[in-house]
Amino acid sequence: MTASPARLRVAPSPTGDPHVGTAYMSLFNLAYARATGGQFVLRIEDTDRARYVASSEQQIYDTLHWLGLDWSEGPDIGGPYAPYRQSERLDTYRPFVDQLLEAGHAYYCWCSTERLAELRAEQQASKAAVTGYDRLCLGKTREERAQLPGFSETPVVRMLIPDDVELSFTDVIRGEVSAPRPDDQVILKADGFPTYHLAVVVDDHLMGITHVVRGEEWISSTPKHLLLYRWLGWAEPAFAHMPLLRNTDKSKISKRKNPAARLTWFVEQGYLPEALRNFLQLLAYPPVVEGEDVASFEEFVAAFDWAKVNTTGPIFDLAKLNALNGHYIRALSADELGDRVVEFAVREGQWTQPSEHDDALLRKAVPLVQERLVLLSEAVPKLAYLFTPDAELEIDPDALAKTGPDAAAVVAAATTALAGLGEWNHEAIQAALREALVEGLGIKPKFAFGPVRLAVTGSNVSPPLFESMELLGRESSLARMAKLAARL
RNA sequence: GGCCCGUUCGUCUAGCGGUUAGGACACCGCCCUCUCAAGGCGGAGAUCACGGGUUCGAAUCCCGUACGGGCUACCA
Numbered sequence: 001m002t003a004s005p006a007r008l009r010v011a012p013s014p015t016g017d018p019h020v021g022t023a024y025m026s027l028f029n030l031a032y033a034r035a036t037g038g039q040f041v042l043r044i045e046d047t048d049r050a051r052y053v054a055s056s057e058q059q060i061y062d063t064l065h066w067l068g069l070d071w072s073e074g075p076d077i078g079g080p081y082a083p084y085r086q087s088e089r090l091d092t093y094r095p096f097v098d099q100l101l102e103a104g105h106a107y108y109c110w111c112s113t114e115r116l117a118e119l120r121a122e123q124q125a126s127k128a129a130v131t132g133y134d135r136l137c138l139g140k141t142r143e144e145r146a147q148l149p150g151f152s153e154t155p156v157v158r159m160l161i162p163d164d165v166e167l168s169f170t171d172v173i174r175g176e177v178s179a180p181r182p183d184d185q186v187i188l189k190a191d192g193f194p195t196y197h198l199a200v201v202v203d204d205h206l207m208g209i210t211h212v213v214r215g216e217e218w219i220s221s222t223p224k225h226l227l228l229y230r231w232l233g234w235a236e237p238a239f240a241h242m243p244l245l246r247n248t249d250k251s252k253i254s255k256r257k258n259p260a261a262r263l264t265w266f267v268e269q270g271y272l273p274e275a276l277r278n279f280l281q282l283l284a285y286p287p288v289v290e291g292e293d294v295a296s297f298e299e300f301v302a303a304f305d306w307a308k309v310n311t312t313g314p315i316f317d318l319a320k321l322n323a324l325n326g327h328y329i330r331a332l333s334a335d336e337l338g339d340r341v342v343e344f345a346v347r348e349g350q351w352t353q354p355s356e357h358d359d360a361l362l363r364k365a366v367p368l369v370q371e372r373l374v375l376l377s378e379a380v381p382k383l384a385y386l387f388t389p390d391a392e393l394e395i396d397p398d399a400l401a402k403t404g405p406d407a408a409a410v411v412a413a414a415t416t417a418l419a420g421l422g423e424w425n426h427e428a429i430q431a432a433l434r435e436a437l438v439e440g441l442g443i444k445p446k447f448a449f450g451p452v453r454l455a456v457t458g459s460n461v462s463p464p465l466f467e468s469m470e471l472l473g474r475e476s477s478l479a480r481m482a483k484l485a486a487r488l
Numbered sequence: 489g490g491c492c493c494g495u496u497c498g499u500c501u502a503g504c505g506g507u508u509a510g511g512a513c514a515c516c517g518c519c520c521u522c523u524c525a526a527g528g529c530g531g532a533g534a535u536c537a538c539g540g541g542u543u544c545g546a547a548u549c550c551c552g553u554a555c556g557g558g559c560u561a562c563c564a
Contacts, residue, residue: 180491189562
């Protein structure tokens, strides 16, 4: 029942911010590699010079590492099949192109992009049943083709798709699937770079990839790849086409429509990598234990099964991610959460040049908000009142307006009680305030502490009041009450 | 237009011929409570896209239709 060690890869293109789909594919690739005791490889597919973004490659490394999805071979760390960057493998592809050319499986095409565009426009306008390249260049020499219009000096190489091309294949997730009949696909571009179709097949074969796991959008290209494997005399890998992540409007998830399509967005928002990983694990895949969304990657791996992957594209809805993020935040130790909050706040500019005192205060205050956070980004704003000078603390006008007739008396009584308090800690503060307000003034706890909270935090909603006062100290707490008293 | 892939509560999902169609998140209520949370308990929410078959019996199998998505590039 145990499968033999599998080699899988993820092959993102450095064309901008890393895509969330890359993380999703990586997660499933890595899981299966782990489940079988195999390897997970990272390959950079930078064959599109026009869309290439230099900074993107490093971002791919960073975000994938942030998620804990580590590879054992890749452009950054090398490996037995290096190089792992397609732009550095141009010499590798060329001989196979020549081989296909000689065997008659491929041919040169000198058609200009303009001619191709016109051809496509015509086909679309005439609603032709058959679309694709018209094979004008097939069987022609350069000289013969040059006589005809729409000629370009630099040719591309196209596959000659046979009439009897096999259109169905077995997918690890979907079983038997069929795909559209391919066009005479370009495999070598005019600039000498291979297209994805050639490069992916050559690299996957040469790198010993056993399972090609990719998005559903590649189903229609698979017959081309299968043809290439056959022509080159190579054994084909297993294919697993994952469903596409979708926007709320059900379209394929895109950076344009959905900020969450960018992996860096999660880092910027204050999501925990373990929460995102857990969330991704739940998309198109049932929980490891029914009814229990929370599961570690190890548990996921131990129960991993391609047959459990759904074929329906899940909508990427943040509500559950938020719930998971809150869960993982609460699961952290106070120290660990303190580290993460500080790291986040400094990195995202919420916290500039903290003094030693402020740093220590923030770490002491973080436990007060731990079970109140959904995102790391909420910590500093929620605790801002602790770092605001007493004189500058703003009182929420709405809360002030809603203040009851007892407010002045409450603040006065609280001030008296706290001024003479011996020990300054939250237990003592609470006891003193209860005695003075609840018992002394006969006000229900629910209402008694409202004015004090407003004075100390500036709001009627805040982290725990007594603990906050302990951290602020007596002097500051009393100053804030005096300030509110003046406005009541 | 053509060819493919898909369709169970708002969302993520369980289900693989016989279930009161289960759970999670979100939502609502109650409890707890110094506010807000967290936690506990409970509730509402799915004629299983629709129409035909097959079958004693269908969310589950088959065929249509509708709807959604993908591909149809010298992009991946």
